[in-house]
């Protein structure tokens with residue numbers, strides 16, 4: 001198939017051709033993000049390959065359909081950026097990479113958590129400046145802490161395993177509890193109980209209409225003082241304004257984010273020479289107890305190789321049978 005790849009980065013240009021080893025598909029890489037103004041670039045192709053930052057709204061899908069696109073192959077797990085109803089109405093198949101390396105995101109969750117609990121971001125800067133004072137670097141053990149996991153699917157399951165290894169008391173909420181988690185001793189509770197009991201909360205559910213701003217002012221108010229919150233799922237699962245208030249009041253003791261609700265146009269770009277226009281984000285990065293990474297949880301060699309292989313498998317199965325292996 002002739003495939004146009006939007007929002008292509010250097011790693012896409014390296015890993016996708018490797019997975020397409022027998023040149024089964026003709027791949028064209030574009031820097032452009034897919035949106036209403038760039039959808040025209042898909043003209044002459046059979047399939048579009050898109051990422052989390054690409055826009056697959058009704059308007060964009062209608063344009064793609066008009067140009068003959070029959071498949072949208074997402075090279076990511078989340079699909080909250082796709083209007084699935086419109087895609088289905090137009091007969092466009094949407095495929096994704098449901099699980100590539102849950103370990104990549106789960107390990108990144110703990111990278112953020114340990115950075116915050118041991119104040120490594122501050123310690124690193126101090127040591128580089130020859131300051132070896134410990135004042136202000138007092139941390140806390142993960143051992144015996146109540147770790148609350150929201151969503152125990154592929155990633156949450158690995159987080160539960162790692163948390164258990166640290167000796168955390170792991171609790172979770174999920175409308176579809178996971179037997180593997182139960183077997184390792186995870187206790188399932190409802191959302192409000194989880195909020196009340198956690199020392200550390202980590203989010204691993206998808207962003208849907210039900211989970212948008214799942215964590216908001218009411219839930220934060222019910223939490224223990226100085227709770228630690230980690231979000232590597234999707235930005236809008238938490239209400240950033242409410243979280244900022246929680247940080248200002250000290251209710252939230254530490255915050256680690258790999259995602260941000262307004263990350264489009266911000267993450268995945270070098271804006272180091274520019275003034276950040278997003279005041280909410282600018283406020284977030286002023287807190288000494290906040291660590292933010294720019295959606296890099298998935299960004300390991302193993303995960304990128306798996307993403308590329310599954311994306312090519314989706315393209316190949318669609319070309320051969322009219323059905324993508326991991327169609328939504």
Ligand code: NAD
Nearest residue numbers: 078151152153154155173174176204205206232233297298
């Ligand atoms: P998954 O589908 O395997 O698991 C999601 C789990 O969340 C499921 O068990 C589901 O039942 C549960 N869930 C749904 N609604 C819920 C709710 N209201 N409360 C509690 N649980 C709920 O997905 P996954 O592969 O584990 O990924 C989880 C999320 O992580 C993805 O949806 C994506 O948004 C995000 N993600 C982020 C990165 C990154 O780089 N930061 C990479 C991959 C995925």
